[in-house]
Amino acid sequence: MKMAKSALAVFTTAAVLGVSSFAQAGATLDAVQKKGFVQCGISDGLPGFSYADDKGNYMGLDVDVCRAVAAALFGDATKVKYSPLTAKERFTALQSGEVDVLSRNTTWTSSRDAGLGLNFAGVNYYDGQGFLVNKKLGVTTAKDLDGATVCIQAGTTTELNLSDYFRANNLKFTPITYDTSDESAKSLESGRCDVLTSDQSQLYAQRIKLGAPDEYVVLPEVISKEPLGPVVRQGDDEWFNIVRWSLFAMVNAEELGITSSNVEEKSKSTGNPDVARLLGSEGQYGNDLKLPPDWAVQIVKQVGNYGESFDRNVGAGSELKIERGLNALWNNGGLQYAPPVR
């Protein structure tokens, strides 16, 4: 027993040392620059966020964060190697240094931020639990759902959020739980349940799986907060800043009207000092981040601004057709807001 204990102690120490030895400022940036690519942890398959096309190229909103970091660092968005990770192994992969940044639809919570030794670099998608219903029901708001049969995908918080919401609004419901999203979609289609609940980003993907997607509608209510964003190891502020500002650059670019098609032109001549500072034609703001002066130009040119990335992957330009909603810019009624470059 004593031996087992001391062995355990050795292992724990090794684990702690192993983790903490990464937490030196600058270590990640140096390592990334030395190897010449960003190792990025992504999902093993989530429609619109990270998936592979038939040529084997990874795409998606989460993948674009990785590409933006690579574009900022190397001026080449293709200098990324992807590690598809399951939900269970994602944090270990980041802690152990297997990946440099984790961009895998990960919800920002206090326990993950503080308890796991991680830092969330921002929010690239404000998600939340929503409802998908058949238009025939004539329901326009979740408040009309009294007495409904609700299909739930087995998940830890989905069911809890649902019962909280219905209790708070004094409504009754009957839950049916399914393991996979395919099963719950089939069940909604066959009419076994009136409404399907899941994170909104998933609901739009679910809708495509139905025989007649146009007959179903996602209700406007969002009953939980699921801010998703890229994650880095705690303690390496230099790297944290790079990831964070790569994301901010995309949001700022959209706000300033810089797109992948006009970025070249605007970087050469612009009357707007905000644009000039972001694109590096005025001041040395890239230097502070230890990035090349044209870092933001490269991001917008190769990946696009936040709006372009959103449209292409999950928005109007994609199959999913998710509305901007919470993810619209702050001056457009949404929550996407980035501090200024100056």
Added chain:
Amino acid sequence: MQTHTFKPDMPPPNQSIGAVAWLRGNLFSGWFNSLLTLFALYLVWLIVPPLISWAFINADWVGTTRADCTSEGACWVFIQQRFGQFMYGFYPSELRWRVDLTVILAIVGAVPLFIDAMPRKARYGIGFLVVYPLLAYWLLHGGFLGLETVETSQWGGLTLTLVIAAVGIAGALPLGIMLALGRRSEMPAIRVLCVTFIEFWRGVPLITVLFMSSVMLPLFLPEGMNFDKLVRALIGVILFQSAYVAEVVRGGLQAIPKGQYEAASAMGLGYWRMMGLVILPQALKLVIPGIVNTFIALFKDTSLVIIIGLFDLLNSIKQATTDPAWLGMATEGYVFAALVFWIFCFGMSRYSMHLERKLDTGHKR
């Protein structure tokens, strides 16, 4: 002289020959069996026609996008469009000939082993087993002698399934035999070691082993030391399966009469020659069904690597169904996966039956 001529045989009564008799004998021999037969026929009628109409009659076979799937049934366009990815994973398409060549070499190289008249077969076999893995590694992974490196993270699809299964089988069989011999050894140290090893690996689920290798191991390794994920999984699979092979082989060893051991000793054979020339050839022959059973299970278990994010055949298919362009094609994908797995497992089981018949000498009843 009168000779007795036999009358020609009477034909059997109508009710004991022909299709009707067979039906009466096998399907309607009593009221209970008749009921069961009718029930089975009802089930077949219930299941088969819709299945055929889904898979063949109402299915869409040609096209390039989801929009080409207009009919009610299966959309095989999805499988056709993603076929390359299901076979090779993310292996760069211009380098896929290397995978093809690896498979062809395996088949061509193994052919002489199946020709009975081939001289020096054992020597060739050993040479093949030594040379081929190096060649396969060079072809698949590359990185030296002029071939571009293809990292294991890009391997996938059926290629990866076969790599895991082949390496698992090739590694687990010799290790399992050694463990089985060790477990029956008269040297206590070796015996205890082997028993501990076997019981440990048999006592944990494969998922746990894979999970540990992927999630826990990296935390214990020093910084900068990152084992390849595939290598970690392969080591896990080999160690796990070798314990099972060891127990199967031990069953064979126990079935060999003591007289065989004594006779071999009396001939003046040492331990290794006794085992190699007398005991193991007989024991292994006895346990072919068991070993093949283990290997079929291993082949199917390879799909568990899904939980550590390796893209084997099943995970490649699962991943392709998350492409927004092909959402909702999960059924077609899984049916395809089942078909591929069935072909390989059925092939293995047929081969083992052939092997049993060929080696079935001296035990015929």
